[in-house]
Amino acid sequence: MIEGISIYEILTLTSILFFIGVYGFITRKNLISILISVELILNASVVNFVVINKYLYPDMLQGVFFSLFIIAVAAAETALAISIIINLYRQITSVEVKDIETMKY
């Protein structure tokens, strides 16, 4: 609970963050940017968990714990994605989405 800031303002902020992430995921052509966009989506949801926990159920901690798990998973996911991207770069010296379309075959 933060004085002077209502839950609606924070939720508006996270919504904006979330949709920025979605927009970035759909429109970016660069794998790294896409990865960053995914991180934005995850972080928006993490903030949502914490905020809803704090404002609606102040005497509980489940939301906070859940956000910790999401952060851990996000870290692992990022590490994995980065390693894939680096490997990809070594193969075709590019991280552009259009260059790796052949993988769908």
Place this chain on the structure above:
Amino acid sequence: MNFSYTILIPLIPLAVFLLLGIFNQRIKPSVSGYIGVFGLLASAILSLYAAYQYFFIIGKVDGVYQTFVEKTVWMNFTETLSIDMGILIDPISVMMLIVVSVVSLMVHIYSRGYMKDDDGYTKFFAFLSLFTFSMYGLVLATNLFQIYIFWELVGVSSYLLIGYYYTKPSAVAAAKKAFIVTRFADLGFLIGILIIGYYTGTFDFETLNNPEGSAILNWASTSFMGLSAITWALILIFIGGAGKSAMLPFHIWLPDAMEGPTPVSALIHAATMVVAGIYLVARLFPMFYFVQDGFALNIVAYVGAISALFAAIIAITQTDIKRVLAFSTMSQLGYMMLALGVSGYDGHEGVGYMASMFHLFTHAMFKALLFLGAGSVIHAVHSNYLKDMGGLRKYMPITNITFLIAALAIAGMPPFAGFWSKDEILVAAFEHNKLIYFIGVFVAGLTAFYMFRIYFGIFWGKDKVYEHTPKESPLSMTFPLMVLALLSIVGGFIPFSEFVSADKAGFEAHLNYPLAAIAVGVGLTGIILAWLFYKKENNLADKFANAFGVFYKWTYHKFYFDEVYLFITKKIIFKRISAPIAWFDKKVVDATMEGIGNKTVLTSEKIKGMQSGKVQDYAFAFVGGTVVFAIVFIYLWTNN
């Protein structure tokens, strides 16, 4: 005392079949022959021991031979109705064990000589073992369903063996015919089994056959079209038996089955498989006798008598010696059926039942001998036809003598085996039904005539000049002939009625001298006529054939049964029923389904561009869809 070791009797041939079947190419032919013979020898020894133990060590308890059953539940339907697998030891199953073992062993030994130069030697022995296994299983079955399973198994092995020369189109056609005709009859058998299972709640022979049991006492509780449902079931089961035993009108497969190798004809189509129908009726005999005062049993008697007469008449005119023997088998099977049909149940009343089993026993020996003898002749002259034979007694003394013994036995001449069993059958028929008795006597005369017709035709008659001088077959073939000839001589002296009878108590059978004298007189007449006609080459036979004219022609063509069947199936069923149905299937049912399929393919061709394979496109569609749903739900929410 227990009989659990008898389970080995069918299992040994099964093991031999698997061994020879799996390692087909890797076993040397000479070795596979020995494996087959010795496997069967083990089974035969066990069977003989089982018979010895059953009849002599255990013997009668309270004046009745006991029934031993060992079984496990295989499939459970309800609390009471289940399909069991097991073995049942009682007088007729023990008797059949001996028949199957002895004949099968002799045929195995014989085949080692007869099939010597054949490419599929190992395969042949594998099939023989499969057949022997199935036949043992059929004989030892404890319930209707088990007997049905093995019933089909013998059908399959018969199919495989008839079509053994599979490069010959006629053999393939014969195999198919045998399978389809018997299968068609088995449909009746299956329906009968299901009706019995439905109304009595059991498949077990012991429960069904108990004269005080509910299955027999309650037959009147159900009725269908004027007859008890149980009677219908028994008639249907008899149809199955008639199919296997080549009774009218299901006999058409048996003559064609002679396309198989001769040892197969001896084993399957003379001694063992074709008596399965008789065995089945005998197995259910108390039901046949007690339900609705033996209505179904009367049908058995008349079908048997008519088949016996019909087949004997045809046998006279056939020129292929194996076909003569096939019709003779059919005629003798009719004899056994009619004997069952005229039998009573208790004590001496049951003479027909005992005579039928006795005749089954002796017939197996002398008919197998006739077939093996014919095989020996065919082996020597390389032809099945009577016109290619003659005067062979000089070249083949052992075959000649053994064939003569068998012919005398089947003609009912004392003291050979056939005399004793045939006499009992005629006694039973005489006491029960005079019409059937006269048919029986007439058939006895015909039997003697056609049998000596081929005997004189083969071994006497004209002295033919052969391209290759025929010579006596090797010992592996003549040894079984001699063993079976010995059995055909002494087989009749077994006091059979002491061992096998309908009520299992046994009784003392006496020779009925007047009836025996009549039968022997008729038989002798037949032999003498054959002697006049065929001993020396003359044209008496042709003159008679011309005198009978149309009748002779009809008989020669087996009364056109095959043609009638062909007409019914091809012209009526195929053309009038099957063809329109096939048209409907192709043009309506199939066309609908194919239309649906074609439309699906066309549609997917059109829309497949939507699948770009880019994750971002999918994500866009996903997010867009979610947004649309969200808007719709918010709209609905706020309007309430």
